[in-house]
Amino acid sequence: MKKIIITTALLALSALAPAQAQEKKLNAWQHCGIGAMIFTDNGVAAAISNIIWDLGTTAVTSASASEESCKGNRVVTARFVTETYNELENEIVSGEGAHLSAMLTLMQCDVAATPVIRAQMAETVVGSDASHVVKAEQLFTIAEAACSAS
Amino acid sequence: MKIKRNLFFAILLSSALQWPTSAHANTHAVTSSLHPWQTNMWQRLLHYTVDGTTSEIENSSFFLASNGRYDPKAEFDATLEAFQSSEQTEPDSHPICRFPARAIYLQQLGFSIASPESRCQAFNQWHGELQDNVLSLVYADGYLGNPASFYGHLLFKITAPNAAHDLLTNSLNFGARVPDKENPVVYILKGLIGGYGATYSSNHYYRYNLNYSEVEMRDLWQYQLNLNVEEKALLVAHAWEMLSTQYTYYFTNRNCAYHIARLLEVVLQERLVDEKDPFVLPISVFTALSMAKTQSGQPAIAQITRKPSRQARFREHFSTLPLSSKKAIEDYLATSDMQSIHALDFNESIQVFDVLFDYIEFRLIMEGDDAQLLQMKKTLQQSRITLRIASPAWPTPEQKAPPHTGHKPTLLRTQLGSNNLEGEFLQVDFRPAYYDLLSQGGGILKNSALSMLETAWRIDQHGSHLQKIDVLNIETTDTTASGLPGDQGIAWKLRIGKQRDTLTNLTPSNEFFAESGIGVGAEWSNITVYSMLTGRIQTPDAAESRFLLIPSVTVLVNWAGVKSVCQFSYPLRWQAMAYQRALKSQCGLSAFASQTMDVRLSIAHQVHTELSLGLSWYF
Numbered sequence: 001m002k003k004i005i006i007t008t009a010l011l012a013l014s015a016l017a018p019a020q021a022q023e024k025k026l027n028a029w030q031h032c033g034i035g036a037m038i039f040t041d042n043g044v045a046a047a048i049s050n051i052i053w054d055l056g057t058t059a060v061t062s063a064s065a066s067e068e069s070c071k072g073n074r075v076v077t078a079r080f081v082t083e084t085y086n087e088l089e090n091e092i093v094s095g096e097g098a099h100l101s102a103m104l105t106l107m108q109c110d111v112a113a114t115p116v117i118r119a120q121m122a123e124t125v126v127g128s129d130a131s132h133v134v135k136a137e138q139l140f141t142i143a144e145a146a147c148s149a150s
Numbered sequence: 151m152k153i154k155r156n157l158f159f160a161i162l163l164s165s166a167l168q169w170p171t172s173a174h175a176n177t178h179a180v181t182s183s184l185h186p187w188q189t190n191m192w193q194r195l196l197h198y199t200v201d202g203t204t205s206e207i208e209n210s211s212f213f214l215a216s217n218g219r220y221d222p223k224a225e226f227d228a229t230l231e232a233f234q235s236s237e238q239t240e241p242d243s244h245p246i247c248r249f250p251a252r253a254i255y256l257q258q259l260g261f262s263i264a265s266p267e268s269r270c271q272a273f274n275q276w277h278g279e280l281q282d283n284v285l286s287l288v289y290a291d292g293y294l295g296n297p298a299s300f301y302g303h304l305l306f307k308i309t310a311p312n313a314a315h316d317l318l319t320n321s322l323n324f325g326a327r328v329p330d331k332e333n334p335v336v337y338i339l340k341g342l343i344g345g346y347g348a349t350y351s352s353n354h355y356y357r358y359n360l361n362y363s364e365v366e367m368r369d370l371w372q373y374q375l376n377l378n379v380e381e382k383a384l385l386v387a388h389a390w391e392m393l394s395t396q397y398t399y400y401f402t403n404r405n406c407a408y409h410i411a412r413l414l415e416v417v418l419q420e421r422l423v424d425e426k427d428p429f430v431l432p433i434s435v436f437t438a439l440s441m442a443k444t445q446s447g448q449p450a451i452a453q454i455t456r457k458p459s460r461q462a463r464f465r466e467h468f469s470t471l472p473l474s475s476k477k478a479i480e481d482y483l484a485t486s487d488m489q490s491i492h493a494l495d496f497n498e499s500i501q502v503f504d505v506l507f508d509y510i511e512f513r514l515i516m517e518g519d520d521a522q523l524l525q526m527k528k529t530l531q532q533s534r535i536t537l538r539i540a541s542p543a544w545p546t547p548e549q550k551a552p553p554h555t556g557h558k559p560t561l562l563r564t565q566l567g568s569n570n571l572e573g574e575f576l577q578v579d580f581r582p583a584y585y586d587l588l589s590q591g592g593g594i595l596k597n598s599a600l601s602m603l604e605t606a607w608r609i610d611q612h613g614s615h616l617q618k619i620d621v622l623n624i625e626t627t628d629t630t631a632s633g634l635p636g637d638q639g640i641a642w643k644l645r646i647g648k649q650r651d652t653l654t655n656l657t658p659s660n661e662f663f664a665e666s667g668i669g670v671g672a673e674w675s676n677i678t679v680y681s682m683l684t685g686r687i688q689t690p691d692a693a694e695s696r697f698l699l700i701p702s703v704t705v706l707v708n709w710a711g712v713k714s715v716c717q718f719s720y721p722l723r724w725q726a727m728a729y730q731r732a733l734k735s736q737c738g739l740s741a742f743a744s745q746t747m748d749v750r751l752s753i754a755h756q757v758h759t760e761l762s763l764g765l766s767w768y769f
Contacts, residue, residue: 076354080318080354080356083356083357083360084356084360086364086511087360087364089531090507090511090531092535093507093531093534093535094500094503094504094507094534094539094540094541095538095539095540095541096539096540096541097541098313098314098316098317099314099317099356100314101312101313101314102314102315102317102318102356104314105314105315105318106318114539115539118535118539121535122532122535122536126528126531126532126535127528127531127532
């Protein structure tokens, strides 16, 4: 019985593996249009401020990736980080907040990663003159690395 | 044969599934003689009109029978057949997964139907863990930055117990499909005449929170529904079904409020809105909900919570700071030197950082990109990140009256009065929506007036007259501003319409006009004062005046349930003679106010004097 369970689990994992590997390789900013999202001067996504008018349909323009692969959890997280970057940045600076917790939840990451993310952000992102989208991608990379290590 | 047998059981069972009766529920009475397709539940799941002849859902893909939109029985038969079909399909494309609420209802009737939970992965993923989550209706306060949002907005939301998960739950929005960069005038016109299609859409709640609360600075009121497990399952399944429906959008009565109310009605005894109502406003749904009962006979609302907007949060936090912290903020903004912030103790300093972050984001949204503000933000972040992780403790947010406690939106008022030039008169006022400076209760912008198409007819000894029509009237003063740079709070007004002047020697006059004013205001306890300078352009009056400049002072007092306002203005006409420049004084008060009525007394004097007493009915 134990053998059957283990075999089934391995089969399930092997079936999932290519999809996960494919999603890992996917750069949401380049392949799923997040990098091309338009932000107003103060960093608010045009797609967000337009919710009332366009019903909030998510503007994922998929250039080279299939629409399906752009619906994965990693891409959802990338979009969340980009759209709420202003809130995330302030919360990371303070060390706590609902958006920060939500990002960690999406990354299936323990809250123990927060000090590492905070330290990395202090070193490279906070205070930089990079654009909103670039800073969001930097935060995503820092958080993903900190979560893998924790 | 199997269908017929099941129908027989369904008819028997329908008597056991009768809707609870109540004083308001006469439209829901189900007798054992009804077939399942004739029950209120089936009619509501398919959004048929009350007479049961046509579904308000317009896309044929929502119906499994070719004439399902017009034939509840045909749709019932087709649904049952599709649900019991053994034809193999992809799990999520099976009719049960497209119409899980119908499946739940048919299961309740005793039909042998697979459970949506057991085979519909996408649906399960969408609603998350229902055991822990609750369902809510969210009201976003009125917003004067977009005509479509003057009267507030509402969303259906799956609510998670903690704030982080709550941002990631799904929410349902309803609105018109409007092309990008649509001209606002075209938008309003097409919205009024049914020029747009409309649909529901689903998004993570963080997007709505960001849009409404953080960017548009609107308080969000969460009305948590008091549903049991079965009701939650049915409502969330019906919400899922709504994602594949299409409608024609009418700004006044087939809007977000109407259709989200229709969605909720599947778990309520009462109808929340009447399909014949010419105006259906979001606030009307919350008022009806506050009096409604669930199918299981419980009050429909379990709890109401307010989430202050970014602006409200910043101002409320600033107002609770000790003087030393306020002084530290003012010093920093004046000198860019953080010495006074660092001189505070740790708890006070992190409170100050918190307030300053909200203040800067608020100003960036209001003023757009500003190099100085961005630099300030960077400097503050670099300083705060060196301090240890901690959240400042804040007092409980200010308690405000929930939106549904204000008067109902539509007004009919009868006034009896006397004018020393024209004699006694009877006047009837009608306002489709929404409130004026004397309105009381929740759901309105404080010290403000907002109305569209407010009309007054007057009958006196000379005949009947259109006394006034306000195509649009907005007047507001912001007295909660912090006083910090960029947050001074202004008073402003915009009014377009036509009005008879019965207070000067220029009568009879009846000018079309547009006027706009700007000023400042302040508040002390229950007294609000604001002054304004208004410019007015009009069709020539009896003195051939086309342009006026009107300085004014307004005093509002709210005391012991009586609200009063006095407005003193001095209209300056370029061409007018001295006697036409008399001070104009208008005072009014509102007493015995409830959600459905109030009594109004008003007196006005310029060259002539007018006094009136009115009884208002709100509905």
